[in-house]
Amino acid sequence: MWNYEQRLEYPINIKETNPKIAQYIISQYGGPDGEIGASLRYLSQRYSMPYKEVADLLTDIGTEEMAHYEMIATIVHQLTRNLTPEEIKASGFGPYYIDHTLAVWPQAAGGIPFNACEFQSKGDPITDLMENLAAEQKARTTYDNILRVVKEPDVIDPIRFLREREIVHFQRFGEALRIVQDKLCEKNFYAFNPEIDS
Amino acid sequence: MSGLTNRQQLLRQIDALSFSIIDLTQFIDTHPYHTEAILKLQQYNTEKTNLVNQYSSMYGPLSANEITETNYALYQKAPMPWKGDCY
Numbered sequence: 001m002w003n004y005e006q007r008l009e010y011p012i013n014i015k016e017t018n019p020k021i022a023q024y025i026i027s028q029y030g031g032p033d034g035e036i037g038a039s040l041r042y043l044s045q046r047y048s049m050p051y052k053e054v055a056d057l058l059t060d061i062g063t064e065e066m067a068h069y070e071m072i073a074t075i076v077h078q079l080t081r082n083l084t085p086e087e088i089k090a091s092g093f094g095p096y097y098i099d100h101t102l103a104v105w106p107q108a109a110g111g112i113p114f115n116a117c118e119f120q121s122k123g124d125p126i127t128d129l130m131e132n133l134a135a136e137q138k139a140r141t142t143y144d145n146i147l148r149v150v151k152e153p154d155v156i157d158p159i160r161f162l163r164e165r166e167i168v169h170f171q172r173f174g175e176a177l178r179i180v181q182d183k184l185c186e187k188n189f190y191a192f193n194p195e196i197d198s
Numbered sequence: 199m200s201g202l203t204n205r206q207q208l209l210r211q212i213d214a215l216s217f218s219i220i221d222l223t224q225f226i227d228t229h230p231y232h233t234e235a236i237l238k239l240q241q242y243n244t245e246k247t248n249l250v251n252q253y254s255s256m257y258g259p260l261s262a263n264e265i266t267e268t269n270y271a272l273y274q275k276a277p278m279p280w281k282g283d284c285y
Contacts, residue, residue: 005261006279007209009217013282057227064220074280168221175228 002063009067010161014078014154019093021150022079023109028146028162029072030106030114033138035162039065041119041135045128048195051183054125054176061169068162073104075155124193126184129177133170140166205257206283212253212260215246 028034042062049055080093080102088097095111106114120131143163150156185191202210222239229235254264258272265273 003261003263005216006276007213007260008279009213009220011210011213011283012280053227053230057224060220060224060227064224070280074282077280078282168224172224172228179228 002066008071008074009064010071010158012071012074012078012154012158014075014152016152016154017081017083017087018079018152018155019083019088019091021152021155022076023093023096024146024150025072025079025155025159026076026104026107027109028139028142029069029076029104031108031112031142032118033135033142034106034108034114034118035065035069035072035139036106036114037119038062038135038139039069040116041121042132044119044121045132048123049125049128050194051125051180053179054129057172057176061172064165064169068165071158071162075158076104077102079155123195125180125195126177126189129173129180132173133177136166136170136173140170202283205253208249208253208257212246212249215242215249218242219246 030036039062042058042065046055046058046062049058083091083093083097083102088094096107099105108114119135120128122128122131140163143159143166146159147156147163150159180194181189184194219239219242222235222242226232226235226239250260250264253260254269258269258276259265
């Protein structure tokens with residue numbers, strides 16, 4: 001169950017529209033290492049996770065990721081609101097506009113639609129936590145790439161906040177992996193899969 | 199927090215407390231015996247409830263949990279969060 005609060009996790013106030021950088025940022029909405037993929041990954045993995053503390057962590061981080069895709073959508077919306085046809089043509093935003101007008105839709109920077117094949121829910125705690133550790137690093141790299149090419153202060157302030165959360169979540173998933181390994185056979189972590197062998 | 203309205207300043211305080219609650223909750227998931235963190239979480243939860251009640255009575259409910267007969271009109275008029283402070 002979830003509750004909705006009418007506020008963002010972190011405030012976003014972008015004064016100048018900029019459709020060119022909106023096309024970069026949208027990758028963290030529906031791209032290969034984006035926030036929707038992160039949320040669906042953790043919230044899907046938790047059902048078969050046998051350890052309560054790790055299932056709790058997947059729920060809590062998966063929930064925060066929902067607040068993050070709301071933040072990314074907000075950045076895209078504020079960068080593209082009230083654009084004129086001339087601005088759309090001049091910025092290279094035309095192909096996106098033709099399909100989605102000024103609505104927000106989950107796609108990668110290159111236009112590839114969001115796809116569940118961008119994450120795994122594998123049913124093995126070591127496999128899934130390793131996937132999550134990699135996912136947090138891939139998202140952090142994407143934010144680094146954005147910060148290298150985007151310099152607008154109103155945009156990079158929330159992007160820096162989101163980048164920092166990738167690092168904290170990487171730390172938490174690392175701790176979760178240690179918790180899981182402590183519960184397994186210390187001579188062979190792969191002797192059995194606790195999600196299916198009992 | 200200069201240049202912000204009283205409503206925005208109160209919302210920023212709620213944002214900061216809520217963020218501490220999110221971060222501490224995840225920390226406690228992997229540190230279940232960390233009493234200091236649990237006490238901090240308890241303190242922030244109380245402070246957030248107080249501020250959210252204050253905000254709801256002045257500017258309208260932040261979520262469906264705070265809706266009353268008297269503040270519902272404010273709920274309908276509340277700015278959508280993705281519009282930002284400037285709209």
